[in-house]
Amino acid sequence: MLLRAMLSHYRRHPLQLLALLAILTLATALWSGVWTLTSQARDSMAAGDRQLAGQQVLVRQDGKAVSVQDFADLRRNGLCVVPWLEVASDSGGARVIGLDPLAMSCAEAAPSGSGPVLDGKPFVDISEAARLAKDRPSVLRLYLATEIGHLPEGWQRQVDPAALDTGELADSFLLNLNALAVLVVLVSALLIRSVYTLGLDQRRHGLQLLERYGVQRRRLRRYLLLELSILAVLGAVPGYGLGLLLAEVLGSGFGSAMANLFDTALLATPHSVTGFLVTVAVMALVVFWCGLDLFKGGRGQTGMVRFQVPLALGALIAGAVTVLVAGSLVSAFLATALLLLGAGLVTPRLLQRLAAPHRDMAPLRLWRRRELGVLIRRLALPLVALQLAAGTVIAVHALVHTFEGTFNQWLDQRLSGDLFVEVPDGKAIVDVVPVLSQRELAANWHPVLRGQVILAGADTSSSLDLMATDSRSSLVQNWSLIEGVNSPWLAVGRGAVLVNEQLARRKGLTPGSRLILGFGEQTREVSVAGIYADYGRPAGEVMMDVEHLPQDFAPAFRSLTVTLPEGSANSRREELLASLQHAWQVDTLQVRDNETVHQLANRIFRQTFALTRAISYLTLGLAAVALLLTGWVVLGSRQWYYQLLVVWGLAGKSWFRVILTLAAELMVSIWAAAVPVGIALTWVLVQRINPLAFGWSLPMAIYPGFWLELMALLALAALMIAGAFWLRRPATGIAPALGNGEER
Amino acid sequence: MKAIEVTDLHKSYRTAAGRVPVFEGLTFTVEQGGSLALTGPSGSGKSTLLNILCGLDSADAGQLALLGEPAGLLGPDDWADLRRSRIGVVFQDSNLMPALTLEENVRLRADLAGQSFGPVRDWLERLGLQGLGQRYPDQVSGGQRQRAALAMVFAMAPDLILADEPTGSLDRHTASAVADELFRWQRHSGCTLVLATHDLSLAACCDQHLDLASGA
Incomplete structure (x- = not known):
């Protein structure tokens, strides 16, 4: 009977029960999906390590x-x-x-x-x-x-060169994934807690009534905890299944990203009991966190509120300092966590301060601002969750777009040329120089030779990729370097080398550093003339002028990059290829055109961030759903007061405008809070985490256009809230009963 | 001049068990500046009638003219205009916006009615709320909240006040003080008052008395 009385709340508010179950299920799906993918990646890389170790x-x-x-x-x-x-x-x-x-x-x-x-x-x-x-x-x-x-x-x-130096990068990649998984768990835990505590607030009156009827408080808490645990299991079981499905859906793109980054295939590992146990453990922790409220009974809140701002400022300062000096990925993530914690703690207080009206405001506007303050306070948890999720989406979007832009620019530099012709085995480049010198066939060309070279170190030697080309070619001279000495190409022409960013970071090289390179028996000391960006792979690479290669150097791959004369027809391309075939006396040539290579490279690199992008958007979706649900409950509890405005003569359209403005102001507040988080997170990702995790950095760029898109989405959510509220208003008469909307 | 003319008014609610009549063939008039007490047990239709009189609900059949305007000709926006500037409504409780101070509540109501809110503090003082204007509704007593609700209605200077058990949640002493203020102001301003109440002594203070249970 007691249980029935306690559960009567859900009988009266079945949507709230469904909402809680939906949040539990979706949150479990998200974090178990990410966990499954991360563990698959970990297992696959471990298998790769076993293959290559020693x-x-x-x-x-x-x-x-x-x-x-x-x-x-x-x-x-x-x-x-x-x-x-x-x-x-x-x-x-x-x-x-x-x-x-x-x-x-x-x-x-x-x-x-x-x-x-x-x-x-x-x-x-x-x-x-x-x-x-x-x-x-x-x-x-x-x-x-x-x-x-x-x-x-x-x-x-x-x-084995395939095993060289990828271990640290692979660990970083996994750490990135783990950090994303932790963020997902934190955001969804915030959401579960907010939806649950909101429902609990609504039930508090009924529970107090039962206590007055003589039911022991301890017994009530036990029942509530039991109820919460049953709900958690009911939500977690289908959630876990959905998570596996999600992992399967995201798995293909993720697998390609892993193959491209680490040359490791994503192994379809069997579903383990551990995966389910981890999901259960995370859920138990979240339930415990929600259950704390039952035992605290409101104690400790005041103390927390008192220390909230100093705690937030402390976290922000500590995070900012740590992120600036972070030397490892773990410390960079720790700093990010501190920054997010600080932002999450300070945001509701800051927004309330900003929403505070001036005393001389028009009365209706003043009411709206005060009401906004109430909503911000009561929706603090889902609001912070949405802020962090939106901030992450802004940062991931900026990262991906900056990457795409930079990568395309980089590709244009690296692939400046219309055709890439592979030199057939046993044939010499010199044989086709007369053909390539004909201006009507080729406007410009340069050779590209690839092979391996040994980097001699104090303790160990390691193998590096080598790329050699003609440093005087106009096709390479427009490369923008990350760093370089004065006239770097001139220096390369005189025997210096360029190194890729990965090698420079790993070996701490700067322009002017000296390297000892081993070409078979012969070693040569060279100076570093500059550092170039080289995205998407961990291998170190040096680049030098073909003129300075040892005579006996045998490249593993040779190709020609050719620019066709401007405006030349397709027939000219065919004529050039026929001439090359004739000069080399071969029947076929391996030729790739610029556009095909561009497309292939772009497809591969997009996959690198596909998972991060998908998960951040899913988290945002979950946070938005939670905010809509909790917003619906909170606004519902204030319905009487909104109806008072109708009683006081605000006509239908005017009333709708007031509610819409209120909902829009709430959403704009979240947006305004998310943008600085997004900018800070973008900087941390591109300037701190990415170099530590992948070996290359990106320029810092922001995309206000995307912020506006996000704002439009939030405005749409505001419209949905106001619209739903409009539909919910009593058809006739005044709302007969008060909710628990007495709070100021 | 008649402030309210109700002729053969019918109202019923549709429930799962069928149509439940609230009142049938209700007819009465209230003169401008007069007062009417509506009594009857819970569910007899007192609040429903008040809702119909301010356009928040509609009758199934019958005629209603309010402040000289035939209700049949009034659209939702016209009703909203009437409620904003000419009809003041007082409930048993929760008449105030909890996020606003007492003074800000009164200013908001006056502003919506298009009245100047210069004399807001005067109203609060006349109703015994001096020094409480900057307090929020949850920082004052129930009686003080009801006085503030009256101040809101007085500040809008309405032609008609509809009060739904305005003293229902107050102790006898406070209820009497609040009722005194209401009647004093109604007589002073010459507005019409319709009051729904269970308190027969309060009903006796009105010019007319309509018992919805008997229809008399």
Whole structure:
């Protein structure tokens, strides 16, 4: 009977019960979805690490790319080496790995078992991979499967370049995801708590009545906690299922992002009990947080309010200082958390202060401002949740758009040219110089050579990507560098090198730093003339002039970048290609045009942020739904007073205008509070977190157009609230009963 | 001149059990400056009649003329105009906006009625609320809140006051003081008063008395 009396609140307000269940379900779905994706990423990277940990590849001392013939020679010498032929797929996503089953047999028999581990990648027979490699980019590696004392002449050991330096970046990537998951949990916990405590406030009178009838307070609390736990389970179970579904939906884009960033496929790990237990544990914590109110009985609120502003200022100052000096990703996230905490604590007080009316305001406007103050106070939790979610969306939007803009600009620099022609194996670039010198066929051109070079360090040497081109070509001279000496291209022409941002950050290089590069037997000390942006991959790269490459340097890849004469027709392109074929005496050429490469690169890089974007928008959606629900309840409890305005003669349209203005002012307040959070978060993301997490930074940019879009969305929400309220108004007569709207 | 003319008024509510009549064939008139007490048990239609008299509800059938205007010709905006400047409504409780001080509440009501709010403090003082103007409704007693509600109505200088059990939630002493203020001002200003009440002694202070239970 007691339970029935307690639950009568939900009988009278079934929508509130549905709202609470909906929030519980959606919040669980969001955080379990993000958790599933994060754990899949963690497992996949761990599997990748296991594959590559401690593995060594054999490389030629002369720096030339290894060939199938090399593999055959080494096996004839009795070495247990495993060929690993990695071929890019058509779509640029997953790769195909070719292995030799016969060679694998010696690796499996080896006591160290240090051959490549076969999990998580699609493997085919090496002959099949070789067939695919004929018309696609490919890399052949020779893994050393057994430890031997002496290597044959002309060969050296090297740590697998695929495993180089990605560990820290991968950890950072995971930390980014975890931080996002924590933000999602915090925002949704705020929302659950706000919806629950609002309902509890409405029930307080009825509960006090039961207490007056002699029901022990302890017993009431026990029942309330039981009720909350049952609701949590009822919401969490379907929420967990929805979360798995969400992870599946977001998984494909996320998988591509991981493949592009870390060369790691997202493994479809089986659903674990741990995942469900984590969801239950998070839910239990949130329930405990909500339940605290039951036991506190309003005590401690005044103290909290008294210390709210000093606490907020303390968090903001500590966060700002920490973010400026943060040297690690963990400290950057900690600083961000402090900044968000400070913003969340100070916002309701600040907004109330801003909403405070002047005494000489027109009376109706004065009432509206005072009412706004009440709404801000009563909706503080969902308001802060929406503020943080909207701030995150603003920041993620700015990050993605800045990235897209910068990346496109960067691509335009890197791909300045109309055609990219691969130099066929065994053919020399010099053979086609007469063709390319004809102005009617090619307006401009330069060669691009790629290979590997060894960066000699104090303790260890590591392998770097090398790119060589003609530094005098007008196609490279318009590259904008992040940093550089005076006339950097001139310096490159004289033997200096440019390094990519990743390498510069990792090795602490600045213009003027000196590097020792190993080309096979030969080493050379070079000066760093500048640092260039190089997005989306962790590998370090140096760039030098082709003129300064050692004579015996054997590039793994050679291509020509060609600009066609302005306004030249398609026939000219065909004529140029035919001339090149003729000069090289080949039947076909591997040619890619600028637009295709642009499209492919853009598609790959968009996927990098697809998950962050999707989750931030979902969080915003959840926060908006929660605000609408709680706003509906709070406005409902004030309905009597809004109806008084009708009694006092405000006609229908005027009344609607007043309610709409009130709802719009509330939404604009949230928007105004979210924008500074968004700007601060953007700066932290692009200038602090991104360099620490991915190795490259982005310029700081803001997008007021998007802020206006967000404001339009919030204005739409205001219109929905006012419209719903208009529909809810009593058809006739005056609202017969008061809610708990007595609060000032 | 007649302030209110009600002829053969019918009102019923539709419920799940069918149509429930509230009153049938109600007829009465109130002269300008007169007062009418509506009595009857709960559910007899006192509040419904007051709602009809201020345009917040409508009758099923019958004639109503208010302050010389036939109700049939009044649209929602006309009713809103009447309530804003010529009809003052007082409820049993919660007549004030909780986010505004007593003085700001009175100013708001006067402003909506198009009256100057210069004498707002005078009204509060005349009703015994001196020094309480800057207090919020939850910082004063129930009696003081009702006096402030009267101050709001007086500040708008209406032609008709509709009061729905204005002393219903007050103790006898405070109720008597509030009623005295109401009648004193009604006589002083010459406005018409319609009062719904359970208190027969209060009803006796009015010029006319209509018992909705008996229709007499």
